[in-house]
Amino acid sequence: MELDPAGRGRPRRAGRPAHRGRVGGAAPAAQGERGTEAGQRDPQGRVRVFRGGTRPDPATVAKLVEQLRGRFGVEFVLRVLGVASSTYHGWVARQAAPSRREREDRAITAEIADIHIASGRTYGSPRVHQILRRRGVRVSRKRVGRLMRQAGL
Structure with a gap:
């Protein structure tokens, strides 16, 4: 039994480029002109306010x-x-107008700050979460952690 010679996939028909008509990259630089260096952008011919491919803020x-x-x-x-x-x-x-969640976050953050300061700035999010639950505040442990991070506590 004979094996086919090692290759890079299916053979192509002679005379047909691999890209099948797709053109990639910019045109080469004209005679005597330096092309764009690797990793550098080529802004000529582009009139865009925002970078392509990114969603504007x-x-x-x-x-x-x-x-x-x-x-x-x-x-x-x-x-x-x-x-x-x-x-x-x-x-x-x-x-x-701030959303309901943003208003709740502000109120919870104020309560978190009170608890954190009362603890001598020693309580982390698990313990602060536990105290909030005892006070009847329905909030997740992850939300407490996020709010503490955002407040720098």
């Missing part, structure tokens, strides 16, 4: 929209930026 989008809304209008600016209007309007609405 809603706060950044909102600031930009606020600056340009007088001249161009909100919907036009959002269309040019490629941001859904529901994303922008939802973010603006959330900034106007």
Whole structure:
């Protein structure tokens, strides 16, 4: 029994490139011109406000929209930026009034700080959680840990 010679997968038909018509990378540099170094970006020909492939921060989008809304209008600016209007309007609405969870987090954080200070700053999240449960506050141990981290306790 004979085995096929070792290779890198299925054989290709002669004369056909492996990429099947897809073009990868930028065009080579012109004669006498230096190309872009490895790991460096090539901004020529790109007119984008945000990096491609990343989702823009809603706060950044909102600031930009606020600056340009007088001249161009909100919907036009959002269309040019490629941001859904529901994303922008939802973010603006959330900034106007804190959510129920944010209000609860503030109240629980104040109570956590009181317990932590009363303990001489020695109690960690498990013990603080235990005391909160005794006081009748329904909260998870992980939430207590998160709030303590955010408050720097």
